[in-house]
Amino acid sequence: PESHLIATDSLTNRSITIGELRNRAGRIANGLHKALKPAEGDRWALILPNCVEYVELFHALLWTGGVGCPVNHALKPAEIAHALVVSRPKFVFAYSAAFPRIVEGIKIARKELASQSINWPEPKILTVIGRVKGYPRIPNDFLDDEKLTIPHYTDTTTRVASIHLSSGTTGKPKGVILTHHNFIANCLQLYAHDPSQFHSNSRTVAFTPFVHIAMTTMPLFFGPWTGM
Secondary structure: OOOOEEEEOOOOOOEEEHHHHHHHHHHHHHHHHHHHOOOOOOEEEEEEOOOHHHHHHHHHHHHOOOEEEEEEOOOOHHHHHHHHHHHOOOEEEEEHHHHHHHHHHHHHHHHHHHHOOOOOOOOEEEEEOOOOOOOOEOOHHHOOOOOOOOOOOOOOOOOEEEEEEOOOOOOOOOEEEEEHHHHHHHHHHHHHHOOOOOOOOOOOOOOHHHHHHHHHHHHHHHOHHHHO
């Protein structure tokens, strides 16, 4: 139902329902379309903390035909730079509180790519949760009155939706591509796995960084029972 609550956060004290997401993401997408004229397949880095704005903006950029590139906002400038070298976004949604580190990361990434004879134009920066003088603020400055037309694609198996970074356990993080078909398949897999567990009243808390390391390395040292 339109009133179903899908996200809430303690950073901005916002919450959003599925109906509000459909409305706001479409309006933000239209604002981005009008102001920035993004092309199909343009990449958008999301250097943000978990929040309602993150959900809105990820859906909005997909709505414009773009590709989302999530980057941890808490990384050091050199680490942000590596993420940008991998993804090479045209636009950056930048958390205002991390703005200096993000700008420094962009400079390092451009210098590194230039040393490889790769021309990566300086990306357009849009600030989120707070305003930085001289830079547009998203979503406030891009919330249009009307929603952008929803795009439809006949084949989503090869249409890229996002570029994520691997954990970097055995080296520098690698770029991992997910298509729109991947996202749909993942949702259907969850439902097929256990519909009685995944329903409107279920809640999940994931401690992914520690659990990821524990689940992949502990069984090697202590045996599968301890690992599980």
